Amino acid sequence: MKNVFIWGGLAFLAFVTFNAWFPQEDSPKSHDRQVIELCWQDYEKKSNDEQTKIILAKACENLEKKFVETYGVKP
Numbered sequence: 380m381k382n383v384f385i386w387g388g389l390a391f392l393a394f395v396t397f398n399a400w401f402p403q404e405d406s407p408k409s410h411d412r413q414v415i416e417l418c419w420q421d422y423e424k425k426s427n428d429e430q431t432k433i434i435l436a437k438a439c440e441n442l443e444k445k446f447v448e449t450y451g452v453k454p
Contacts, residue, residue, distance in 0.1 A: 412454045415442045 418439040422432060446454045 408450055411442075411446050411449070415439060415446060415454045418442055 418435065421427075422435040422439055427435065443454055
């Protein structure tokens with residue numbers, strides 16, 4: 380019976396460690412980070428005029444603010 384708890388504990392530890400090293404890319408948090416990254420990439424386009432850059436910057440900043448409110452960390 381003691382071995383079951385030991386193996387169960389080791390399996391749980393391995394699972395937690397694996398998830399820490401290889402986070403799921405399909406998570407909502409990961410998706411939200413990608414959206415913010417794409418937003419800033421759009422902002423950096425050389426073809427944008429100043430008004431478009433201002434609008435995009437505000438949108439990207441709002442996405443970052445929502446991310447911090449949702450997850451408690453900066454993207």
